[in-house]
Amino acid sequence: MFVEQINSYPVKYPDGMSARVADWPTMPAHSRHQGVLTFQEYGDRVFAPYISAQLEKSSRIDLVWDVYLPASLKASTRQKRGKGTRKRVAPSTVMPKNWKDFLRCDENKTDLFAFLSRRVVHLPLAEGKELYATDGSGVLCSPAESYLACLAPCSQEEADTRLLLHVADAVQKGCKKVTIRTVDTDVVVLAVASFSKIAPDELWVAFGVGSSFRYIAVHEIVATMNPTKCLTLPVLHAFTGCDTVSAFAGRGKKTAWETWKSFPEVTGAFNYLLCMPREVSEGSMLLLERFVVLMYDRTSESIEVLKLHALGSCPVLFFANKGRSGEIRGDLVHHFGNADGFVREILLK
Structure with a gap:
C-alpha cells in the first residue's frame, strides 16, 4: 500500500x-x-x-x-x-x-x-x-x-x-x-x-x-x-485535503487510500478531473459522492451525501441512511472547486 x-x-x-x-x-x-x-x-x-x-x-x-x-x-x-x-x-x-x-x-x-x-x-x-x-x-x-x-x-x-x-x-x-x-x-x-x-x-x-x-x-x-492510479494520485491527494484545500473531518489519507482500493470505480472520476474540465460531469460527481460516503461508512449503499455540521471551510459529511438531512452537493462542488484549483496550479505550470 x-x-x-x-x-x-x-x-x-x-x-x-x-x-x-x-x-x-x-x-x-x-x-x-x-x-x-x-x-x-x-x-x-x-x-x-x-x-x-x-x-x-x-x-x-x-x-x-x-x-x-x-x-x-x-x-x-x-x-x-x-x-x-x-x-x-x-x-x-x-x-x-x-x-x-x-x-x-x-x-x-x-x-x-x-x-x-x-x-x-x-x-x-x-x-x-x-x-x-x-x-x-x-x-x-x-x-x-x-x-x-x-x-x-x-x-x-x-x-x-x-x-x-x-x-x-x-x-x-x-x-x-x-x-x-x-x-x-x-x-x-x-x-x-x-x-x-x-x-x-x-x-x-x-x-x-x-x-x-x-x-x-x-x-x-x-x-x-496501476499506471492510471499513479497519474491520478495528485487528484486524490488534493480532493482529500492538502495545502490550500481543506481535509474531510476525521478522515485522513490512509482512509482515503483504503477507500480508493475498495471503490476503484472512482478512478474514472479522478482521471476525468485530471483533464481539468470546466465543470464536473454528473457521472463523475456521483462517483465522487459515493467515494465520500464510503470514506465514512464502508457498509453504506447510499450515494447521497448529507450534511451533519461544518468544520472550518470543509463540511463534515454523513449519509442518508444514517437518518440525517440537508443535502450538500453544493458544498461538495465547492470543495471540489478548491481541489481543482490546486490541481490546476500544480499541473499547468
Missing part, C-alpha cells in the same frame, strides 16, 4: 546517486546558526560548505527556492501567519537575532535566496560536477555554459512543483539516479505521478526530518501501482 510504503523505508543513503535536488526548508538557510555575525559569514561558513559536502555525494546539485507572488493562493495564508520585519540582505548586514521573524517576510526570503544562489554558483567545482540554483524565475548555474532552456524562465511559485522540472532536466542530461530532498508530502505525490514521464532508473525522495526521516523509493512504489 502506498501509505505503508512511505513509512517503511530505512534511513540508509541510496548508493550511486548522480543528482540531488533540494527545496529550501531542507537547507541550512532554513535555520539560524550560532556564531555567525553577517550574511557574508553565513554564506561562507555555513551554506557553501554544506553545498560542497553535497557535491561529494553527487555529480549534480540543484537548489530550488520558493517564489513569493502577491496575487497567489498562498499569499493570504502567509499573511495569516503574520508579517516579519523587513531587513536588507547584504554581505555586511548583521544576521537577524529573530530568525523566525525574519523568515516571515517574503521580501527577506527573496533577497536571502538570491544572495545564497549567487554565492554558491561561484564555488570552485571539480571536473564533471554541476550546480544549479533558482533565482526568481531564472536559474543560475555552474559551469555557466550549461543549457537552461528547460528550466528558465519558470512561472512556478512553489518549489514542490519546480523540483520535478529540475529532476526531468537532470535525467535528460544523463543523471539516471536522482534524489529529491524535501519535507513536503506534495512532492512525494508529484514524484509518483511524474515518474513514468521523467523515466529515471531510480528516483528517491529523502523525506522528513529527525526520527521521521526516510528514503522513499519512488521507482519501487510505481512498480507496484
Whole structure:
C-alpha cells in the first residue's frame, strides 16, 4: 500500500546517486546558526560548505527556492501567519537575532535566496560536477555554459512543483539516479505521478526530518501501482485535503487510500478531473459522492451525501441512511472547486 510504503523505508543513503535536488526548508538557510555575525559569514561558513559536502555525494546539485507572488493562493495564508520585519540582505548586514521573524517576510526570503544562489554558483567545482540554483524565475548555474532552456524562465511559485522540472532536466542530461530532498508530502505525490514521464532508473525522495526521516523509493512504489492510479494520485491527494484545500473531518489519507482500493470505480472520476474540465460531469460527481460516503461508512449503499455540521471551510459529511438531512452537493462542488484549483496550479505550470 502506498501509505505503508512511505513509512517503511530505512534511513540508509541510496548508493550511486548522480543528482540531488533540494527545496529550501531542507537547507541550512532554513535555520539560524550560532556564531555567525553577517550574511557574508553565513554564506561562507555555513551554506557553501554544506553545498560542497553535497557535491561529494553527487555529480549534480540543484537548489530550488520558493517564489513569493502577491496575487497567489498562498499569499493570504502567509499573511495569516503574520508579517516579519523587513531587513536588507547584504554581505555586511548583521544576521537577524529573530530568525523566525525574519523568515516571515517574503521580501527577506527573496533577497536571502538570491544572495545564497549567487554565492554558491561561484564555488570552485571539480571536473564533471554541476550546480544549479533558482533565482526568481531564472536559474543560475555552474559551469555557466550549461543549457537552461528547460528550466528558465519558470512561472512556478512553489518549489514542490519546480523540483520535478529540475529532476526531468537532470535525467535528460544523463543523471539516471536522482534524489529529491524535501519535507513536503506534495512532492512525494508529484514524484509518483511524474515518474513514468521523467523515466529515471531510480528516483528517491529523502523525506522528513529527525526520527521521521526516510528514503522513499519512488521507482519501487510505481512498480507496484496501476499506471492510471499513479497519474491520478495528485487528484486524490488534493480532493482529500492538502495545502490550500481543506481535509474531510476525521478522515485522513490512509482512509482515503483504503477507500480508493475498495471503490476503484472512482478512478474514472479522478482521471476525468485530471483533464481539468470546466465543470464536473454528473457521472463523475456521483462517483465522487459515493467515494465520500464510503470514506465514512464502508457498509453504506447510499450515494447521497448529507450534511451533519461544518468544520472550518470543509463540511463534515454523513449519509442518508444514517437518518440525517440537508443535502450538500453544493458544498461538495465547492470543495471540489478548491481541489481543482490546486490541481490546476500544480499541473499547468
